[in-house]
Amino acid sequence: MTKVAVLGAAGQIGSPLSLLLKMSPLVSELSLYDIVHAPGVAIDLNHIDTPSKVSGFLPDNDGLKKALTGAGIVVIPAGIARKPGMTRDDLFKINAGVIRGLVTSIASTCPNAFVLIITNPVNSTLPIAVETLKKHGVYNAAKVFGVTTLDVIRASTFVSQALNLHDPKGLKIPVVGGHSGATILPLFSQSKPAVTLTHEQRDAVTYRVQFGGDEIVQAKAGAGSATTCMAYAGFRFVNSILKATSGEIGIIEETYLYLPGILGGKEIAAELGVDYFAVPVELGRTGAVKAYPIGSLSGYEAKLLKVAVQELKGNVSKGVQFATAL
Template sequence: MTKVALLGAAGQIGTPLSLLLKTSPLVDELSLYDLVHAPGIAIDLNHIDTPAKVSGFLPENDGLKKALNGADLVVIPAGIARKPGMTRDDLFKTNAGVIRDLVTGVATVCPNAFVLIITNPVNSTLPIAVETLKKYYVFNPAKVFGVTTLDVIRASTFVAQALGEPQPQKFKVPVVGGHSGATILPLFSQSEPAVALSEDQRDAITYRVQFGGDEIVKAKAGAGSATTCMAYAGFRFVTSILKAVSGQSGIIEETYLYLPGIPGGKEIAAELGVDYFAVRVEFGAEGATKACPIEVLSAYEKEKLAIAVEELKGNVKKGIEFSAL
């Protein structure tokens, strides 16, 4: 029996993500938590003819504790979304506190659960989650991740569009770094299958992968940010984790994580000079089993990597400093 807890289930990411999770044969029980509407969403989902049992909880009457009780995997998209003109850093003051409080609940109720952070700015909120778990002596680096799958999906999609390929999933483009702007680095030189892009195409696609969220915020005219595509990305990452837990081998996904705690990660962190970074990670039944090396980069990618690392250092520092307050 596998129980997934979704914290922030009534939000613009949480609601479509809850629907996707309800349809998964890998989920036996789905627990929804939010400040409003979670019980109603649960009843709504329970009218769908898939086996997963759904329950919903609000803050009163120890709702968070009840939602987390027995959870094997916790997904957190809770927090405010970006609006036009707002950067991920603008989100920090509110969302940092949200992550600290919710992860405190995880630490005390289901400390052995996987923890997947979607709440932006992920570059800073994941370090907050890690530091919070450390305070309760329950941090397991093999089970705590920032979800950067949307960047990978965008890279495949935008390459396919540029090349006129009708099947975006044909392309596997590694995306490393962080999860905002210039910290996101798609590695087209390592695409499988190999792709031939002009410099203009490479530059344009890199920019779209890095700033695709701005494109959506502007198009929605203040009504939201990247929500349905992020829900899909979160679902894909959850699915990969649950497949690995069930015993499937060869599960590899990019994710933002604390590198020194993972086999192969300490060396990558030492080379980069930053402890948090998204790389390709191999998963097993107990979580992350190996951080894959970044491999040989093009001159263009090396230049972009230096920029990503420098910006990430500040993002990580911001999260850690908040946790020390």
Template sequence: MVKAVVLGAAGGIGQPLSLLLKVNPLITELGLYDIVNTPGVAADLSHIATPAKVEGYLPPDDGLIKTLTGADVVVIPAGVPRKPGMTRDDLFKINAGIVKGLAEGIAKTAPKAFVLVISNPVNSTVPIVAEVFKKLGVFDPKRLFGVTTLDVVRASTFVAELIGNLGAAPDVVVPVVGGHSGVTIVPLLSQSSHPLPAGLATADYEALVKRIQFGGDEVVKAKDGTGSATLSMAYAGAEFATKIIRALKGEKGIIAPSFVSLASDPAGAAALTAELGQELAYFSSRVELGPQGVEKLYPLGTITDAEKVLVKAAIPELIKNIETGVSFVEASTNKL
């Protein structure tokens, strides 16, 4: 029996994400929450012939509590989408308060659930959730994840395109580390399961890296002001949620990049810190998942000089993003 919850289920990411979770045979109950339209989304999904029972709630009458009760996995895509010219920092001003309120609800109702944060900017919203949990005495660093899977999905797709074999895309594995915005996204292309073409020009390599780092901008521009990456993000969120559930049920050897607290694995954090030359509270690295969440953090391993430059450029921005999230909770006047 696995209950999955989507907070922000009526939005552009939330609806397709809820659909993908509804058709996941590992899920037996699906709780949906949003400020509008959730009962309708739930009714629509409930007609699909899969095992998951679906219920949708709105804020009145303790809707958030009802949604979260008994939750094993909570996925948070809630918030406003990015618009043309809007950075993830701009998003922070709006989405931080939304995420903080939802985190309070999780802490009080489902403190043992695995929490998967999609709401942007992930580099800051994950620390927000962590700080709320700390203040309420329920923080378990092994159970909090920032979903960076879309960066991995994009890297796999773009590498497959580059090598001229899009059919191989599902099998292409490219570790993506750092964070989940712009220069903090560091694809370790030298460790790709499918090597880049021999003699690839430096300009072409740099263009590939930039496309992986700023793929979201490509979607925002193509949608011409009507939204940001929703379908691909929903796919990525469902993929990561599935890996969490498989690990929860005891499957071994599941490894996926995720933006996590380095307190989740002190030994792994020490190795990462030695490689980075800088202590960080959070970092997206390859994470081995288990029944309790984070089992192990993997080091970067052997990387190229070009990748070392990318990692070095990511660190100052990550520090800034993390501090922004922590400071938001500290400065908040709302009582928990």
């Protein structure tokens, strides 16, 4: 049983994510933090008939420290969401500082906790989290992740829709790379079971996986971005960590992380030429226990990989520079 803290719990991702976590039998305590409304969200969730206790905190009276004390997992969806016309660079200017501040508090309050970054742009905010933890001498590569699970969920969902398949969960399609646009690389050639897409279907589904967030931003007409689906994806990843740390074996999830700190990751980073990349990662009691290579690619995927790596290098560099500037 684990205490989970959600930072940004009153937001459009944090609130449904907190609901899903309240429903999990593996969560013994849920701690919610936000700059507004977190105590109200907590009281609301406490009316649900599951055993976990929920507490809500605001910045006043050391609220962040209280929220983090004793946490085994910290999930961070805090920050602003993307609006129509807003680039991920625009997001970075605001959300980079949010992540640095929150992770600084994690470093001093619960340095051994798992840290899961949802706040976009993840390609840059995860390096900020890593460098911040390094600066405070508490970085553990096996416990710090960028959550890219939504890309995996989209791949199986969109392929199922394209092929009129009944159950998207019946497909396992690896998605590697980063977590924005062209850095996202779905590997349809490695689908289990195998799928056959026409070139037109392949191109269309690849685009939807890479730019599915834009689809939602436009449909919501400025009222939000990918929120409920991201909450579901975040819960799936948290649940995988909860199951792995409780002793369940064979749990593998694609996740964006600092490769050189993980068994097998240094070799992958050297081959790709970039230290941060989402790959299949085996989870265990201590966190990430092994990173797996991306495997053989089709010619189409190999071309997309080069584009993804080149773009990721700039994203990573931006995050590292921000975190190490002070």
